[in-house]
Amino acid sequence: MSPGIGSWITLSSALFCIGLAGVMLRRNPLVILLSLEIMLNAGNLLLVAGSRYVGGNDGHVLALTVMAVAAAEVVVGLGLIVALARRGAPLDVDELRSLRG
Amino acid sequence: MGIVIFYLAGAAAIGSAIAVIVQRNPFLAALSLILHLGSLAALYLVLQGDFVAVAQLLVYAGAVMVMFLFVIAYLGDRADLDLRRGGIGAGAAAVAGLAIFIETVVAVSDSNSVLTSPAQVADSFGSPQTIGRLFLTDHLLAFEAISLILLVGAIAGVVLGAGDLLPKRPEGAPDEREPRGERYDLRRELQRREHEAESEVGA
Numbered sequence: 001m002s003p004g005i006g007s008w009i010t011l012s013s014a015l016f017c018i019g020l021a022g023v024m025l026r027r028n029p030l031v032i033l034l035s036l037e038i039m040l041n042a043g044n045l046l047l048v049a050g051s052r053y054v055g056g057n058d059g060h061v062l063a064l065t066v067m068a069v070a071a072a073e074v075v076v077g078l079g080l081i082v083a084l085a086r087r088g089a090p091l092d093v094d095e096l097r098s099l100r101g
Numbered sequence: 102m103g104i105v106i107f108y109l110a111g112a113a114a115i116g117s118a119i120a121v122i123v124q125r126n127p128f129l130a131a132l133s134l135i136l137h138l139g140s141l142a143a144l145y146l147v148l149q150g151d152f153v154a155v156a157q158l159l160v161y162a163g164a165v166m167v168m169f170l171f172v173i174a175y176l177g178d179r180a181d182l183d184l185r186r187g188g189i190g191a192g193a194a195a196v197a198g199l200a201i202f203i204e205t206v207v208a209v210s211d212s213n214s215v216l217t218s219p220a221q222v223a224d225s226f227g228s229p230q231t232i233g234r235l236f237l238t239d240h241l242l243a244f245e246a247i248s249l250i251l252l253v254g255a256i257a258g259v260v261l262g263a264g265d266l267l268p269k270r271p272e273g274a275p276d277e278r279e280p281r282g283e284r285y286d287l288r289r290e291l292q293r294r295e296h297e298a299e300s301e302v303g304a
Contacts, residue, residue, distance in 0.1 A: 008148075011115070021194045022122030025190070026122060031124075051227075055220030071165055071254065072251055078172045079257055082172060083261045085175075085179055088291075
């Protein structure tokens, strides 16, 4: 016994919106990255659920692809944060407005 | 059974996701995210996505979150900024999030008769063998693209982590930036520090 796909869509959408609110509310880039992970995982959950209900493994393949992309994204994001911290910049995305030079 | 785990793990996922975004301490936020990823892995198991569930635990809860925790530990109390946007930003975030969620709920409640039960699948559904075969046949392009993305990510991690490799502005290049009042300016701050260091050496 398993819930209909509507329940999965609702759960995934709730998680996505929580992540979206986190990205828009928080100013600490670390927490923004964490919220991005929540959004990506909400998408993954929907992919796997769709795969199960339609019957086919393509959703799983796409979910694994998203995981790899998310890992690369985290590497770049954390690298940027560490580079900023080394230069003594504040960890606050509202203050980090100048990207030149 | 499946429906019980769905509600338990779904509630855990939502609760820990909310904990991530309201938590002041980034370390505790990262730990909440690990709980979130774990409950998602349980949900994948309900959906017979065995391989995805294991990959979720290994790649996300294992590798990615360890990297997060290392960076948070490296930054120490500098990461510990309790910063929220107030006013317009918070309102826009709430409206955007709620709008998407309500739209989805309405769309779902309109289509209750679609896909109410899972498809009939073979035992090999979601097994590593099946997914590996798909990756090497139908989705070979995605497979190769992943390898490129991970390579670029690794290079970016090294370049950004070893700050000395970043290109520097040439000596004596004109600074075309207009001064911007009281706002924090990274370049000016760096110049000030260099100047201080030089004057210390001179003294």
